[in-house]
Amino acid sequence: MNFPASLLRRSCVAYFLWEFPVPYPGVDRPPSGTAPQASPAAKTTAGERGAGHSPRAPHPPNPQQRTHTMNDRIARAALTRLFDAQDVTGRTLVGTLGAYAALRVATGDQPGHTFGHITDVDLTEALNRWAPRMADVDPERDLAEIERLGGGFLIPGDEHWPTGLDDLLDAPYGLWYRGDITHGIPAPERSVALTGSRDSTSYGAAVTGDIAHKLAQRGICVMSGLGYGIDAHAHRADLAGFSGDGAATIAVAAGGLDRDYPSGNADLAAAIRAGPTA
Incomplete structure (x- = not known):
């Protein structure tokens, strides 16, 4: 799911626009x-x-x-x-x-x-x-446009x-998103925000992956920012380990929803929108 911060750009199985x-x-x-x-x-x-x-x-x-x-x-x-x-x-x-x-x-x-x-x-x-x-x-x-992109x-x-x-x-005037929100947005007690440095160390990446994977196995949705480093490790580990219904991970991105940013994480954004089975 993807969620943005400027009009059309962000990613759980949907992106949400928090900028507005x-x-x-x-x-x-x-x-x-x-x-x-x-x-x-x-x-x-x-x-x-x-x-x-x-x-x-x-x-x-x-x-x-x-x-x-x-x-x-x-x-x-x-x-x-x-x-x-x-x-x-x-x-x-x-x-x-x-x-x-x-x-x-x-x-x-x-x-x-x-x-x-x-x-x-x-x-x-x-x-x-x-x-x-x-x-x-x-x-x-x-x-x-957001409907064409598979969101709302x-x-x-x-x-x-x-x-x-x-x-x-x-509170935002509204939330722009891309992806499947059929099961709704995870409740606060079933979600955790996990973010960190873009220039992460190997130790930081390992710890992040371990935390996110264990949360995912308990059906907890991990929210992060789709950035390089810790954000990407958190999203990937949650997708790999998620067991449950609804969104495995939610990306609140720094741009609109019409483009994946950073472009180097476009494949990750697509996997987030597709869900944990992608």
Whole structure:
């Protein structure tokens, strides 16, 4: 799986884009003419959170709700291009208005005014900061491209959205991924992050391989960064020893999902997307 840090590039059997974060304290506003939706359910139970699933259905049965969800998905996809991870003004807009309305303000489609803790000066500076990025904002194109690459874009409320992210003040607006997430994202208690030097020693490589392989034999998903050195040793050892269902290893890469980086680990990225039997 692959997971990225800029729009289309990263790798468990899927890559996830952590570079573009977001809070979602409220329900996003639908476009005019769409009936308002009920607020989302309260936090899930510990068991539901651990399973990495949301109690909300990923495909709402109500046509209006489906429209609202699609608008939210498109808006969040656009925001991953537009807002930096630490963009306080952007995050405040999303938290106050929801992703759809926040995008309209950011693109100038909705008049700007003072929102909560955002001053006129803050908003003006943010609009000037976002303006040069507008040319690259094409969420429909990005969603079509990630689908072509065998991946997708998860947002809060989707079946496989990792609900543990909900506790983060700077949680991502969405997660871009490549690979098979049929079994969902491994629960925190079934996953371990293991990363280290790109220029690792033979001793470091041996210890990393031993740790990752033993974790894999216990069905633990190892997460790393797809880099040379320790990262690659961790991914390979976990793939070799994994026994269980779901993702053997997850790579959170430093680029988008349309290219494997570093290119020298392209074969490893392909093996991660294919799963432990590759």
